[in-house]
Amino acid sequence: MAEWTAGYLGGQGRRQRFLAVLLCLAVLAAALGLAAGPHGIALPRTGLEIEMFWALRLPRVVLALLIGSGLAMAGGLSQAVLRNPLASPFTLGIASGGAFGAALAIILGVLSPWAMAASAFAFALSTSLLVLGLARLKNSxxxxxxxxxxxxxxxxxAATSLLQYVGTEHQTQAIVFWSFGNLGRAGWNEIAVAAAMILLPAPLLLKLAWDLNALAGGDEAAASLGVDVGRVRLLGIVLSSLMAAGAIAFAGVIGFIGLVAPHAARMCVGSDHRYLFPASALFGAALVTAADAAARTIWAPQVIPIGIVTSFLGVPFFFWLLLRSSREYW
Amino acid sequence: MLQASGLSFAYNGRPVLDGIDLAARRGQVTALLGPNGTGKTTLLRCLLGLLAPGAGRVLADGRDVRALKPAQRARLMAYVPQEVSLRFPMSVFEAVLLGRRPYLGWRPSHADFSVVERVLSGLGLGPLAERDLTTLSGGQRQKVALARALAQETDFLLLDEPTSSLDLKHQIEVLELAAAAARRRGMGVVMALHEVNMAARYADQVALLCGGAMAAQGAPDEVLDAGSIERVYGVAVDRYMDGDGNRGCWFPLRAAEGARQACESIFGAQGET
Structure with missing residues (x-):
């Protein structure tokens, strides 16, 4: 094997080791999340504390891992199919659709968390259907x-603003609070549904990896390499929307992760999507879980909304990565 | 043989190609010449099967290219587009390895790597293998695009103005490589070009397009003369020959009447020179 191939394969080995490091990081964040409580980092001792641990803290950490990885993979996917580093799962309006769905449920007085999540999910997905319809009529x-x-x-x-305008003070407050993101709303049933929507598409993402790599050089080059560009792009949007909608339906809007986790992953493992997706997922999972641990301890017993903490923690981290990266912008 | 017959194409009702017949043979370089906006790129895209023609069809070895699966097409024809815009970092090695995409499963094989190695060393890109594409010069990037297309190991190679942003040395290098792909490996090479002299020097066959129709087609000596060039490009040319009379080159004298009028209306009439 000549030297350039050896160099490439060496780079692959380095990426695999990076994935192992990221896995450790995610596990560490999960452990931190499990240990973090209103009394700081401490393991549950009394019967009540143990009960709370199983009923509240464990599902919360599992949901954080899921949401983080789902938003990160959805972000990496939308950046690849839209060929735009500014894209995130929310670029196609998914977050505002979901927020409207939740707001509608609140205004209509539907207070069951399942109905709220279903409404948020349906409207989040409706945005991507609108965009896909546009693509069908015009081009992709x-x-x-x-x-x-x-x-x-x-x-x-605008529709959400209208609902806030006509709603009571109490309803408007609930709408605003929903949009901050909250990991405490979900129990195991909700987690199972979110897991299905986030984890089931994941193998498909890896299957698309080479097509997405080819797409990096432009639509025409990819098409001449045998990629069905239109199909890959539409499939990518559907999968990314599904994952993002699954994440926000139960946890509200956690915006920053979908943009930043794929970029952080790209700085570490490069643009090969076979590595980029797992690395993004691990980064996102670690980031949301750690942010949630911080959210519960910094101002205990108050819990700061997760959407706020991810940005406060994520932005300085991202700036640091941006500054130490030797490339032009990432 | 890559053969277009009666090919017509329109973008949103605006006709671009009109009844094009073209046959590109293996082992030959076919140059598509013609002014800007005359449909050269559109013709290449139709030949590749990326666009569905409004009328007529393209046959590759007797099979309709639109009926082939994308992966089959990619094993038959490679394409170097005019410009490659890159949004995310990628190494030269990775970019050339993408040429193996039509053959790949999840993991590239030894055979894939040895093809990439051969192309990299052949094009002198080895020392750049680990460099990021975005840090390369235009000429180097163009060579990488060509390397990717060669790694695809196809029967036909289609290039869209491969020399348009290159300096003289890189132009010659790229054209020599394209010609060698035809003559040594027996590929059928089709390239859109702006340089009439380069086409005359490297092509076996010239297709002169004008306004979406085929103005003339044949060997460079048959097709290119002062009359056909002036008709198609609207520029009067003169031919200069070397001492032995073997090599000539076309030299533009002046633009045709329309261009002269434009100059006068913008900058005012000029005294006799």
Missing amino acids: RPETLILGGVAVMFLYS
Whole structure:
């Protein structure tokens, strides 16, 4: 084997070791999340504490791991199919759709968490259906999809504002609170549903990895390499929307992860999607879980909404990565 | 043989190609010449099967290219687009390895790697193998795109203005490589070009397009003369020959009437020179 192949394979080995490190990081974050409570880092001792641990803390950490990995993979996928480093799962209006769905449920007085989650999920997914319809009528260029997504986002934001305007003070407060993100709403049943929506598409993402690698060089080059560009792009949008909608339906809007985790992963393992997806998922899982642990301990017994903490912790971390990266912008 | 017959294509009702007949043979370089916007790129995309023609069809060895699966097409024809925009970092090795995408499963095989090695060393890209594509010069990137297409190991190679952003040395290098792919490996090479002289020097066959139709087609000596060049490009040319009369080159004299009028209306009439 000549030297350049050896160099490439050496790089692959380095990536695999990086994945192992990220896995350790995620496990560490999970352990931290399990140990972190209102009294700081401490293991449950009394009967009540043990009961609370199983009933509240464990599902919360599992949900954090799931949501983090789901948003991160969805973000990496939308960046790849839209060929845009600014894309996140929310670029196509999924977050504003989900927020509108939740707001609608609140205004209509439907207080069952399942109904709220179902409404948020349905409206989150409806945004990507609108964008896909646009793609069908016009074309599936990334620019068309992004502009369509931004338009849908404004539409749903305006609709949510309208609901806040007509709602009572109490309802408006509930709508705003939903949009901060909250990992405490879900029990095991909800987690099972979220897990299905986040984990089932994951193998498909890996199956698309080579197609997405080819897409990095442009639509035409990818098509000439045998990639069915239109199909891959639409499939990517559907999968990314499904994962993101599954995440926000139960946890509200946690916006920053989907943008940042794939970039952080890319800085570590490069752009090969066979490594980028697992690395993004582990990064996202670790980040959300650690942020949640911080959210519960910094101001205990108050719990700071997770959507706020991920940004406060994530942005300085991202700036640090951005500054130490030798490349132009990542 | 890659053969287009009666090929017509329109973008949103605006006709671009009109009844094109073209046959690109293995072992030959076919140059597509013609002014900007005359449909050269569209023709290449139709030949590749990326666009569905409004009328006519493209046959590759007798099979309709639109009926082939994308992966089958990719094992038959490789393409170097005019410009490659890269949004995310990628090493030269990874970019060339992408040429093996039509053959790959999850993990590239030894055979894939040895093809990549051969192409990299052949094009002198080995020392750049680990460099990020975004840090390369335009000429180097163009060579990487060509390397990727060669790693695809296809019967046909289609290039869209492969020399447009290159300096003289890189232009010659890329054209020599394309010609060698045809003559040594027997590939059928089709390339859109702007340089009439380069086409005359490297092509076995020239297809002169004008306004989406085929103006003339044949060996460079038959197709290219002062009359056909002026008709198609609207520029009067003169031919200069070397001492032995073997090699000539076309030299533009002046733009045709329309261009001269434009100059006068913008900058004012010029005295006789």
